[in-house]
Amino acid sequence: xxxxxxxxxxxxxxxxxxxxxxxxxxxxxxxxxxxxxxxxxxxxxxxxxxxxxxxxxxxxxxxxxxxxxxxxxxxxxxxxxxxxxxxxxxxxxxxxxxxxxxxxxxxxxxxxxxxxxxxxxxxxxxxxxxxxxxxxxxxxxxxxxxxxxxxxxxxxxxxxxxxxxxxxxxxxxxxxxxxxxxxxxxxxxxxxxxxxxxxxxxxxxxxxxxxxxxxxxxxxxxxxxxxxxxxxxxxxxxxxxxxxxxxxxxxxxxxxxxxxx
Amino acid sequence: xxxxxxxxxxxxxxxxxxxxxxxxxxxxxxxxxxxxxxxxxxxxxxxxxxxxxxxxxxxxxxxxxxxxxxxxxxxxxxxxxxxxxxxxxxxxxxxxxxxxxxxxxxxxxxxxxxxxxxxxxxxxxxxxxxxxxxxxxxxxxxxxxxxxxxxxxxxxxxxxxxxxxxxxxxxxxxxxxxxxxxxxxxxxxxxxxxxxxxxxxxxxxxxxxxxxxxxxxxxxxxxxxxxxxxxxxxxxxxxxxxxxxxxxxxxxxxxxxxxxxxxxxxxxxxxxxxxxxxxxxxxxxxxxxxxxxxxxxxxxxxxxxxxxxxxxxxxxxxxxxxxxxxxxxxxxxxxxxxxxxxxxxxxxxxxxxxxxxx
Numbered sequence: 197x198x199x200x201x202x203x204x205x206x207x208x209x210x211x212x213x214x215x216x217x218x219x220x221x222x223x224x225x226x227x228x229x230x231x232x233x234x235x236x237x238x239x240x241x242x243x244x245x246x247x248x249x250x251x252x253x254x255x256x257x258x259x260x261x262x263x264x265x266x267x268x269x270x271x272x273x274x275x276x277x278x279x280x281x282x283x284x285x286x287x288x289x290x291x292x293x294x295x296x297x298x299x300x301x302x303x304x305x306x307x308x309x310x311x312x313x314x315x316x317x318x319x320x321x322x323x324x325x326x327x328x329x330x331x332x333x334x335x336x337x338x339x340x341x342x343x344x345x346x347x348x349x350x351x352x353x354x355x356x357x358x359x360x361x362x363x364x365x366x367x368x369x370x371x372x373x374x375x376x377x378x379x380x381x382x383x384x385x386x387x388x389x390x391x392x393x394x395x396x397x398x399x400x401x402x403x404x405x406x407x408x409x410x411x412x413x414x415x416x417x418x419x420x421x422x423x424x425x426x427x428x429x430x431x432x433x434x435x436x437x438x439x440x441x442x443x444x445x446x447x448x449x450x451x452x453x454x455x456x457x
Numbered sequence: 458x459x460x461x462x463x464x465x466x467x468x469x470x471x472x473x474x475x476x477x478x479x480x481x482x483x484x485x486x487x488x489x490x491x492x493x494x495x496x497x498x499x500x501x502x503x504x505x506x507x508x509x510x511x512x513x514x515x516x517x518x519x520x521x522x523x524x525x526x527x528x529x530x531x532x533x534x535x536x537x538x539x540x541x542x543x544x545x546x547x548x549x550x551x552x553x554x555x556x557x558x559x560x561x562x563x564x565x566x567x568x569x570x571x572x573x574x575x576x577x578x579x580x581x582x583x584x585x586x587x588x589x590x591x592x593x594x595x596x597x598x599x600x601x602x603x604x605x606x607x608x609x610x611x612x613x614x615x616x617x618x619x620x621x622x623x624x625x626x627x628x629x630x631x632x633x634x635x636x637x638x639x640x641x642x643x644x645x646x647x648x649x650x651x652x653x654x655x656x657x658x659x660x661x662x663x664x665x666x667x668x669x670x671x672x673x674x675x676x677x678x679x680x681x682x683x684x685x686x687x688x689x690x691x692x693x694x695x696x697x698x699x700x701x702x703x704x705x706x707x708x709x710x711x712x713x714x715x716x717x718x719x720x721x722x723x724x725x726x727x728x729x730x731x732x733x734x735x736x737x738x739x740x741x742x743x744x745x746x747x748x749x750x751x752x753x754x755x756x757x758x759x760x761x762x763x764x765x766x767x768x769x770x771x772x773x774x775x776x777x778x779x780x781x782x783x784x785x786x787x788x789x790x791x792x793x794x795x796x797x798x799x800x801x802x803x804x805x806x807x808x809x810x811x812x813x814x815x
Contacts (some may be wrong), residue, residue, distance in 0.1 A: 341476055352570050384794075384799030395783060403717055406681040407661055417655035420653070427646045429644050431642055
């Protein structure tokens with residue numbers, strides 16, 4: 197019995213110390229050690245609930261440093277190497293060796309529900325609703341509250357409690373009208389100038405195709421020689437690009453956004 | 458170890474060396490490589506280049522006797538020299554419409570080698586002009602109804618006709634482009650080829666207007682003539698018509714003929730290069746040897762009309778009825794059509810803007 201209890205205790209310790217695992221997947225990887233065991237359980241529970249209810253896979257990852265890699269690539273690589281599917285997001289907190297003001301938080305979302313619904317308006321660093329809400333917690337180094345609030349807001353976003361309509365960029369109708377007017381003027385001018393060109397048939401000829409003797413064309417030499425090969429390699433544009441205020445795709449597709457604290 | 462032989466690169470003309478490992482000649486400058494067989498073929502081809510394009514023309518005129526029994530009319534306004542038979546008179550110049558014409562005995566006008574007789578009469582030429590005016594939305598509405606054909610003259614216009622065989626050697630720089638991507642990069646592969654073409658293409662009877670009074674653009678505009686109906690010259694064809702006297706020598710017409718030969722030869726050889734993304738001529742040499750020319754008269758109806766106080770001249774091919782000229786543009790119609798089309802596009806655009814598709 198004693199032996200059995202020892203084995204049970206060791207097993208419990210093992211599971212308690214290891215990252216939270218659900219269905220062979222790691223939801224929270226707290227490498228910066230920002231959460232207690234209990235906090236991790238709470239966070240994992242929230243994540244499970246979001247996944248079951250809305251089919252969105254959420255990953256939380258904290259780290260002390262990401263080396264020389266940029267946060268955008270780091271988050272994207274992390275998501276695709278850890279996510280089981282292709283419909284979710286990862287929230288990354290990089291303490292950057294605790295260099296205050298230079299610590300990153302960043303969300304990368306994949307193609308799918310998040311990208312097609314609230315990804316851009318929620319995580320766009322300039323006006324992203326969720327980013328703005330969690331930033332004060334991060335600045336106070338209350339990482340647990342920041343993360344739980346983050347997950348609450350993701351859930352509210354997924355179930356429509358938060359109406360993002362007002363956050364969506366408004367169509368610029370003035371610009372669109374100007375483009376349509378310019379197009380109309382352009383098409384009108386092209387058509388009338390084509391009609392005008394048909395009023396004149398007196399044009400100098402520079403070719404003599406009407407006077408080529410039938411059957412006179414004879415090729416005496418004809419060969420093609422390969423000279424050289426040239427390959428140009430250009431990096432694919434990243435889903436997000438801005439510095440400090442990183443902005444992801446506008447709607448649909450994958451993207452990302454975050455900020456510094 | 459690689460052994461070394463000296464050659465020139467056909468691509469960049471740098472030194473090229475034989476690489477025994479690849480068994481090919483490699484250029485260290487542009488990184489091209491060529492087989493011995495390719496280099497031999499290129500060497501043979503380039504020997505034909507010589508010093509660029511050469512054109513040689515010689516007269517193929519059958520006789521140079523002067524036309525007799527003709528009167529010469531000289532326009533005091535534009536200095537056109539016109540030959541008419543003794544039974545035909547000219548009341549005004551067919552080119553500029555000036556009524557001041559002096560007549561005298563024709564001298565120094567050589568008989569042409571061939572002629573295309575008039576096939577269209579005056580009425581048919583007028584109908585051809587009316588047909589030309591149809592389907593022109595910018596034409597003033599009253600141009601046809603108010604348009605009075607002031608003068609219509611049948612004129613035999615002098616032309617030089619050039620025959621030749623163009624011997625061409627052309628090198629093209631051709632590319633094949635392929636695109637692909639992996640997870641992180643986009644790739645563009647460009648394969649460069651040197652394309653060699655040699656051969657011959659023949660031309661018959663390229664016409665070049667031999668009268669300075671006649672606008673070249675008007676004469677080019679009524680081409681082509683049907684040469685099957687071209688016949689040896691006989692003064693009888695001129696009865697009732699004017700005949701313009703050439704004032705541009707064959708030598709002065711060579712340049713226009715050569716331009717047309719070069720353009721069409723390049724086009725003909727370019728059409729033999731296919732399967733590439735882009736083809737750019739790199740080097741070309743076109744030689745015309747034993748080019749021949751002769752003197753001909755072609756039938757043209759010159760129509761002079763007046764509309765809104767302005768003269769409009771039209772040339773009608775006296776054989777085919779093809780019309781060349783410039784019709785007036787109604788400015789009100791121009792802006793009306795522009796406004797209607799622009800408004801239509803803008804109205805259509807509103808559906809896209811407010812329907813959320815744009």
